Amino acid sequence: MSDRRQRARVQGSWASQRPQRPGASGHCASRSVFSPKSSGEQSAVIKVICSVCFSSSGEFEISAGPSGVSRLRLLQNFLSTEEADWMFSKLLQELPWSQKTNYSRGTAGPGPVDGSADGSWPPDLLSLRQRLLSDLRLPLNSCLCNLYRDGHDSIAWHSDDEASLGPRPVIASVSLGDTRVFSLRKKPPQAEGGDFTYSERIRVALSHGSLLVMEGATQDDWQHQVAKEYHDRGPRINLTFRTIHPEPRATRQGPEAGI
């Protein structure tokens, strides 16, 4: 087993504001350059690579296409510092963290819970789930926990698009511990044959106690990752709440990227 794979993150096994809006700062990494055709000359269009950073709370429509609107909701202080500190140290100590090299999302752990409390879920996660339901009306029944021990732990580009999540899944992700950059890149049109070179990119700083909700067509039209960082990072726990449907709704083919 290569050291690179060994260092993949540790996973807990049981388990319309628009672009120029508060909290978003954007720049274009390259500009669209258009030179008008003169006789015998080809017009040259260099594609725009747009990169936007979100750092403060808000609701962001990140794209609208044939599959619908993709939306992010960011609440930087979803948990108070005290709540987040307490939950971070408790979960770090108490969850049976194990490292999986073959990572399969959504199936490990306590499995989906329904409306009644499930004894296999730690009370902290049950109460967080209850809060997502009461504050945000998000009826989520499963939680996947990721521990990034330091800046070398990461998760590769992927979409949360397993068949069991159904169409247009809502993913609510709570972050505890050190801030990490969560990046998204837009899936290229089919004509570009899977080439992400010119994809729009979004970076979101996920800090201690923050909540990021991905909804609408985000899993259809975008991929996300938490990349390795090469400067010091402390541990981070990410709690990813989603809804697992008992019967796959058979509209999805499953994950696109191996993680």
Ligand SMILES: O=C(O)CCC(=O)C(=O)O
């Ligand atoms: O750590 C994060 O913020 C992202 C985790 C994630 O994308 C996943 O578990 O599917």
Ligand SMILES: [Fe+2]
């Ligand atoms: Fe994900």
